[in-house]
Amino acid sequence: MEIANGVSARRSWTMSQRDDELTKKSRAKRARSRTQPDEFRRHDDRARGSTPARGARRPASVIALLGVAVLGVGGYLGWRWLAAAPEVVIPSDADQLHPQFWSYVSPYIQRVREAPRDADQHATLGLVYEANELWPEAQACFRNAVELDPLQPLGRLHLAIATQKLGDSPGALAVLRETVQQFPGFAFAHHRLGDALLETGAIAEAESAFRQVIEHAPTAPEGYMGLADVKLRARDFVRAAELLETALELRPGDRSASYLLGLAYGGLGRRADAQRELNRGANSGKKYMIDPWMRELPPHAKGVPRQMRRALAFMKAGRHAQAAQFFEETLRWHPRNVDVMNNLAIVYMRLEQPEKARDMLLRAERTNYDRYATYVNLALCHIQLGQVRKALEYADRAVTLAPKVAQTHRIRARCLLRFQRNDDAVEALRIAARLEPKDSALHMQLGNLCAQLNRDAEAKEHYRDATIQAPSLLQAHLSLGDVCLRLGELDEASAALAAAQRLAPDDPQVTSLANRLSGFENRR
Amino acid sequence: MSTTQPQYLRVSTTFKRATFWTVVLPLAATVLIAGSFTACHRASPSASTGNGADDRPWFEDVTARSNVDFEHTSGHDGRYWFPEISTGGVGLFDYDGDGYLDLYFVQGGSLGPSPTAAPGNKLYRNRGDWTFEDVTEIAGVGDAGYGMGCTAGDYDDDGDLDLYVTNVGPNVLYRNNGDGTFTDVTAQAGVGDDGWGSSCTFVDYDRDGYVDLFVANYINWSRGQELECYSRVGRRDYCSPKNYNASARDTMYRNLGDGTFEDATVSSHLSQAFGNGFGIACADYNGDGHLDFYVANDGTANQLWMSDGSGGFTEEALISGCALNHYGWAEAGMGVAAVDVENDGDLDLFMSHLHEETNTFYLNRNGKFEDATAIMGLAAPSLGFTGFGLGFADFDHDGSVDLYVANGRVKFADRQYDPDDPYAEPNLLFRGSETGQFQEVMPRGGTSTLLAATSRAAAFGDLDNDGDIDIVVANKDGRPHLLSNIIDSPNNWIMFRVLNRHGGDAVGATVRIDVADRIQWRIVQRTYSYCASNDPRIHYGLGPAQQVDAVTVRWPGGREESFGSFAAGQIYELRERTTQ
Secondary structure: OHHHHHHHHHHHHHHHHHHHHHHHHHHHHHHHHHOOOHHHHHHHHHHOOOOOOOOOOOOHHHHHHHHHHHHHHHHHHHHHHHOOOOOOOOOOOHHHOOHHHHHHHHHHHHHHHHOOOOHHHHHHHHHHHHHOOOHHHHHHHHHHHHHHOOOOHHHHHHHHHHHHHOOOHHHHHHHHHHHHHHOOOOHHHHHHHHHHHHHHOOHHHHHHHHHHHHHHOOOOHHHHHHHHHHHHHOOOHHHHHHHHHHHHHHOOOOHHHHHHHHHHHHHOOOHHHHHHHHHHHOOOOOOOOOOHHHHOOHHHOOOHHHHHHHHHHHHHOOOHHHHHHHHHHHHHHOOOOHHHHHHHHHHHHHOOOHHHHHHHHHHHHHHOOOOHHHHHHHHHHHHHOOOHHHHHHHHHHHHHHOOOOHHHHHHHHHHHHHOOOHHHHHHHHHHHHHHOOOOHHHHHHHHHHHHHOOOHHHHHHHHHHHHHHOOOOHHHHHHHHHHHHHHOOHHHHHHHHHHHHHHOOOOHHHHHHHHHHHHHHHHO | OOOOOOHHHOOOOOOOHHHHHHHHHHHHHHHHHHOOOHHHOOOOOOOOOOOOOOOOOOEEEOHHHOOOOOOOOOOOOOOOOHHHHOOOEEEEEOOOOOOOOEEEEEOOOOOOOOOOOOOOOEEEEEOOOOOEEEOHHHHOOOOOOOEEEEEEEOOOOOOOOEEEEEEEEEEEEEEEOOOOOEEEOHHHHOOOOOOEEEEEEEEOOOOOOOOEEEEEEOEOOOHHHOOOEEOOOOOEEOOOHHHHOOEEOOEEEEEOOOOOEEEOOOOOOHHHOOEOEEEEEEEOOOOOOOOEEEEEEEOOOOEEEEEOOOOOEEEOHHHHOOOOOOOOOOOEOOOEEEEOOOOOOOOEEEEOOOOOOOOEEEEEEOOEEEEOOOOOOOOHHHOOOOEEEEEEEOOOOOOOOEEEEEEOOOOOOOOOOOOOOOOOEEOEEEEEOOOOOEEEOOOHHHEOOOOEEOEEEEEEEOOOOOOOOEEEEEEOOOOOEEEEEOOOOOOEEEEEEEEOOOOOEOOOOEEEEEEOOEEEEEEOOOOOEOOEEOOOOEEEEEEOOOEEOEEEEEOOOOOEEEOOOEEOOOEEEEEOOOOO
16 A cells, blocks of 8 residues: 555656656757758758749749649648547557556657647657557557658658568568658668668669668768678678778777678688677677667666666766666666666665665565575675675575576685685685686686685686687786796796787886796796 | 758758748648548558468368377466576477387476476377377376477487487486387486586587487576566566576587496587577588587577587687678577578578567578578568577478478567467468578468467477478477478479488488489488477478489588489488498
């Protein structure tokens, strides 16, 4: 009862806030529209496919025709005015939607109800649905927006996107073809069209679409990438590589372009270049041109995964206070979500608030007692609180729950080190390294620990593993060289030094290792 | 709006009255007069796809009259344990040596902290007339682990097929006693990998005469690692494997020839890469005579383990072009098959994926794989579905392989095909052509009634030995579909069982037939698709040809052997000669 009341109160508060925001936004939008620069309007007109004025002198017949047209359009508008406005789109399974989303979308629905003939309102509601991947609803909204404002190309573009997302590729293609026909300067639609055509295997038509992108958006790399994609499929690797190099000049570091360039180099037999570019571009994925409406999507995304992602982005950027706010807000709507609690606790720890973190984690434990992550964080939190014995208890519990997760063994090792149970710590880290053999940091940690314990032979193995996993990690080569020197293994020390010199010839640590090695050799 | 923005971005997001009156009005009038104003507002309805004139079904669902009463359960109890969404395996293998493929269904179970008694896996003996007999209890193969997949192979070289079952938890090896019963020999054999196993295969990778065992592992999961995930709008749903960030390494067990195996994961270098392994396709991808392994990973880069010929493997998927899709994205690899669609003697790869990702076809061009999905007509039709089990076979005997893909979601989606199962989707059937292109067959899925289920494994083989390929589809939380091939084709066919010098199926051998003016290649393989074990016999459609002019087998190791001509319409045995 208490919770229900709380939710209800929060919802009404949020709704009124949202209304205010919407009102402000709408006002700002109208103001922007009024103050649009001439250049913008000119481009708009071009995009909308209008024709230039023909001059002041018009024959009487043209004026008559225009009169007929005015009458016709007047009649049409009158008919439209009398005709029913498009229906307000409400999710079909509204009862299954989370209250947070429902609370967010309700004011937008209300605004459409209040202005059912306002294309902008339908489009904005469509964007809310699109941001939350409610594609049938988004499609219906954009359809309404297009019907009310047939000259807005972005509405058509997003109608096509929603249609495509619903698996109706022919339908999406039809909308896109119609859009580029009506708005020939609209690069975003040409790009989507090219992509959709590629998926259907219509390579020649796709090529033409991407050429249009280049023509109308010559500074956007996507057109070149699209055309390069066409060339790759035609096995014209030379031309593909040229286009992708251009794309990378326009947007240096673009990983999608790098991956495609790697494919082109591979086709040309340039194996080393291909490997480099493929590695650079790995896990990049397909990119679309970001249209103005796409930029509006992120704040509308109200699903937990999206919100978590945004909060984690704040954390990554070191903006912990903002991340905490985000997680706290999410937790209000999802009071039993253990992942949110854990992340919030991590943020509190980073904000040096370990007591708050501990309370949050204990709440997470009460909610779900067998989640290993909670115990890892409890261990971390108790280390921060200086309660190491408790920390070790939690780490042990984490290992019991997730014995195949390296993280649990690492946190246990950390606790064990506090008790100076070094051998146990080494063993725990070894297990972690077996579970994550690619983790060079883990090998370095093991190597350092073994070196501290004068277990140089073991340390050498771990440093060597670190150099294998991260060949460009200077510290790994230096540490390997150091330990080899201590072991009197000069050949291997020289090899490590050579690797370090290749990476950073002028680094003082490299020089120091070189001096020690040459001193050692001289002594011999 | 910033004036420094590129010009192509300058498209208004608002409706401008002035523009309307000055530009739209005359245009609108013209359109109005033309009488077609409203037509341009709406998206055209989707055009229907299909094979046009011939809309006869290719398969009949005979489950109801087959006596197969297996019902899969994922044990879903509202907590969304991650393994629930991917369970459902099936195997076809002739356990009693009577010449008919028997059925083995892998059961899910229950994953809660206090699991209820799991119903266990089931074995059905094939009577040869599309009826089956439940022999699970007599055979002793009703493992009650939380099951994923299975494979068959003669690991002890005694002439009958043994059975390996993968679980979320310890896997199980059943030795065939040769009398219709099996013995659980997991502990003695040392193959009880306790990870989350998925697809697996028996194959002699080191060519010592004993079949070894390759097990794909999905992720390192335990109840303590379970997460809470939600759909886009806050509805509780299954997580993605990426949420767990706990990729597993696959396992290679080397057969020591004495009934035991050693874990060769480290010595074979398989331990050097981790991934979310689901599908396996074992074949010689570079024609060097050594068997390589391709592993389809779910949301992590796929792996291509190229054999060095001495028991070691090097991972070369990225440089070979088959680790990631054409845009560098690690797709959700589920099922996989190696197939030679072009009939050029090298093996291509096809994988099933998540909805909004296409299923992907990688054409092998001199050892480099190129994403040819769109050109082959397989991209757009697959975008709306989540594919799992799959297989290529010439179902209609026209001389070109066709494709069947079993679908079923892993997340809630907007469109529901079954009001009782939000994850259900129809399966897809594609007709292949000589040009290498595919076209979806209607009615959808090739059956007269649309079968929508959460399909997982699909196994392929000739269950009634009538010369055409049938399909068994395992469905999560439901009954399987036994699909009998009912195409009344005037075309001819031929089948071969290809045996090595030990008398076992020569897994990895490639077989070339010359028929009329065409060449067709097939590979002997049990493991492809998703968590499935298939008929290892190779099957060809011959079109109108009455005979095959020449048959050539390239055995694992690279040696070739010719077998002369064969009349169509029969199943033959090709045995590797012991003399060189």
